Amino acid sequence: MSLKAYLGNPSKTSEVLNKFGISAQKRYGQNFLIDANILEKIVASAGITKEDTVLEIGPGIGTLTQYLAEAAKQVICVEIDKNMIPVLEYTLADFDNVTVINQDILKADVVQILKENGAASAKVVANLPYYITTPIIMELLEKDLPIESITVMIQKEVAERMQTGPGSKDYGALSLAVAFYSNAEVKMTVSPNCFIPRPNVDSAVIRLDKLKEPAVKVNNKSEMFRIIKGAFEQRRKTLTNALSHSSAYKTDKKNIENALLEMGKNVNIRGEELTLEEFARLSDILTQ
Numbered sequence: 100m101s102l103k104a105y106l107g108n109p110s111k112t113s114e115v116l117n118k119f120g121i122s123a124q125k126r127y128g129q130n131f132l133i134d135a136n137i138l139e140k141i142v143a144s145a146g147i148t149k150e151d152t153v154l155e156i157g158p159g160i161g162t163l164t165q166y167l168a169e170a171a172k173q174v175i176c177v178e179i180d181k182n183m184i185p186v187l188e189y190t191l192a193d194f195d196n197v198t199v200i201n202q203d204i205l206k207a208d209v210v211q212i213l214k215e216n217g218a219a220s221a222k223v224v225a226n227l228p229y230y231i232t233t234p235i236i237m238e239l240l241e242k243d244l245p246i247e248s249i250t251v252m253i254q255k256e257v258a259e260r261m262q263t264g265p266g267s268k269d270y271g272a273l274s275l276a277v278a279f280y281s282n283a284e285v286k287m288t289v290s291p292n293c294f295i296p297r298p299n300v301d302s303a304v305i306r307l308d309k310l311k312e313p314a315v316k317v318n319n320k321s322e323m324f325r326i327i328k329g330a331f332e333q334r335r336k337t338l339t340n341a342l343s344h345s346s347a348y349k350t351d352k353k354n355i356e357n358a359l360l361e362m363g364k365n366v367n368i369r370g371e372e373l374t375l376e377e378f379a380r381l382s383d384i385l386t387q
């Protein structure tokens with residue numbers, strides 16, 4: 100039996116956990132994939148080839164890693180849980196193209212890690228820990244990292260928030276950041292039955308292809324994202340009220356009203372009605 104068959108099913112996953120006397124740690128968001136079909140589809144959705152370096156966040160016991168290692172030139176995994184390191188040595192013993200790093204991805208120097216492994220760029224693939232999905236994705240998008248694409252399993256609800264536009268209840272700071280930096284496509288939805296332990300939510304695999312240039316031009320993108328954050332802090336308020344009471348962005352009510360009038364907008368508009376282009380324009384006017 101190949102290693103691939105070894106981990107992509109429930110009985111073998113339990114066997115490995117028992118062998119090492121470990122169980123899934125809730126505090127690290129551990130839900131292990133046990134469905135070979137889904138594992139293959141994730142690798143296909145990410146479009147991994149033998150030319151690619153893959154950066155995998157949270158390899159866990161190495162299930163997805165095995166599939167990635169077969170498809171890619173090399174896989175670099177960053178895992179926070181030190182108890183997984185001996186497990187990974189065991190499950191990945193047959194692969195000579197995998198590097199395991201025991202670190203918190205939010206503290207890791209991705210540029211340095213890629214450099215040390217001779218990679219000019221990487222594709223990120225992961226079954227992400229759901230408790231820190233948004234910070235991880237924001238970090239990967241916002242920092243100017245040599246990452247081509249991000250293909251990740253996340254909560255279905257978060258995937259919907261990433262892909263939506265103005266007017267939807269799911270539209271917010273995350274949707275705007277994703278639209279600014281990438282092209283997003285939900286590849287599939289995944290049932291809780293495909294994991295041990297079963298999560299309480301449905302999941303989805305989303306692929307974000309990083310744009311060479313951000314989707315819109317803006318003079319000061321940090322300022323724009325502070326405005327966006329402020330606009331959605333209290334999303335039911337008008338933009339003028341939300342921004343003039345925001346902790347993320349400080350300005351006079353009059354400045355916002357004038358900027359909206361200059362844009363030909365109603366001063367009672369809500370932030371959730373503005374497009375990315377309009378937030379960029381608002382930011383440019385306010386920072387003039």
Ligand code: SAM
Pocket residue numbers: 127128129130131132156157158159160161162163164177178179180183202203204205225226227228229231
């Ligand atoms: N890749 C495995 C799979 O698909 O079966 C495990 C996925 S599990 C949902 C998430 C993994 O991310 C766990 O192994 C967990 O320990 C790891 N993790 C959680 N927080 C992390 C962090 N800040 N940095 C790196 N890894 C983390």
